[in-house]
Amino acid sequence: MIYQGFAYIYDELMQDAPYEQWNDYLLTIISRHGNGGNKLLDLGCGTGELSLKMAGNQFVVTGIDLSGEMLSVAQNKALENKKNILFLQQDMRSMNGFQDPFDVIMICCDSLNYLKSEEDVQDTFQAAYQQLSENGLLIFDVHSLYKIHEIFSGSTFTDQNEEISFIWNSYLGDEPNSIEHDMTFFVKQGTTYQRYDEIHQQRTFSIEQYKTWLEATSLDVLEINSDFEPASSPHSTTERVFFVAKKSI
Template identity: 55%
Template sequence: MIYKGFAEIYDELMKDVPYGQWTDFLHERMKRFGNGGSRILDLGCGTGEISIRLKQKGYAVTGMDISEEMLSVAYQKTAELGLSIQYLQHDMREKSDLNQSFDGVFICCDSLNYLQSKEDVQSTFKASFDQLAEGGLLIFDVHSLYKIHEIFNGATFAGNDEDVSFIWNSFLGDEPGSIEHDLSFFVKRDSFYERFDEFHMQRTYSIDCYKDMIAAAGLELLEISADFSEDQPDEESERIFFTARKNGLLG
């Protein structure tokens, strides 16, 4: 299961991730392209960082993740802040049993890249379509092929804080557009360090491939941009953002 071994230290390791930028990006697209509603489904919500920020902006948020361990951390953080967010353990490839529709379905922080086939991505887009209200938005981001081949491939990342240290090696996988991450974490306990090992696989596709899958799900593509900007992706863009809408409602 993804993030099974180190959910407890995930937030410490990801403390420099620009969650505020993600939240601002999503909020701006909802204002620009949305149907005026505020019900959000945050797929692959992890420890709830973006769900919490969206809630603080006034959205009615449901967070969904396949990892029970990550959701446990999300529950705790949300309760400590005195917020009310519904969390659900569920596979994003399948429509949930929730008896409601959403004005936005978000898949942030390259969570979509953990799906290992086009069929899985297509199933996720179809499930998202089925859970969107009329005029609702699907917004997601993915690694670019450039990032897979030129940034991740053969790279080693390391960090050494007082309580947590890590070594992260990345190398190309067997499938086109795939990358494998071999991670080791060392967590300080009272008088020793506990080691966690994780092996993660991610896969991405060309922009044209994502466009085709969006269309096949019945969604209208509204915008493609890169790296939290308004700019179109270029050959060195690292993160690609897609905004799509259910059943038209052209502005």
């Protein structure tokens, strides 16, 4: 999914997102398993919230995303916060052109779930492997099967404030374990409201399937965690599954 006009209201809608929990989880995992390097690649970086946090943690950060509008917002935020972050418009499935390998590659905020085919996910793992340094880490999170089928499917989410109102309907997609989010936003502009319509498609796979693909790419699975808890394992009501893998030589 390439965000369009939605990019400019994304941060307002995501103001309650648990970015601090992502930040704490990433720092814990990198401290536990990292190779000591500080070059980090943020795949599907969006408007750069986590890129900024990791830059503030003394990482040398590069962020890539398919959406030029998202990247424009991210670059403006980096300038405002005086952070030197390189943002590039690239596809995570075929990223290339980097001069040096990365010590950490992260795919956060379920960005990997926007890849709709098995081949897309495998291509992304292979591309990440190629860009990782020796003993470099790949860290990512995805929606669980439970979240797709029991929380998203058939649900309607609504919210409103003085600036933005939205209606968000989710329903199962055509592909197995996929979900479609049909979203309508009304954004205040002066004395009127501008309407934005977006359809976002996501797909997830079983934990065992992700593990099989990682291992087939010579990425050793170090941890599989539940809902931001670096000491926990996924269970029947886990909503977000975290994977930690290391490039094996």
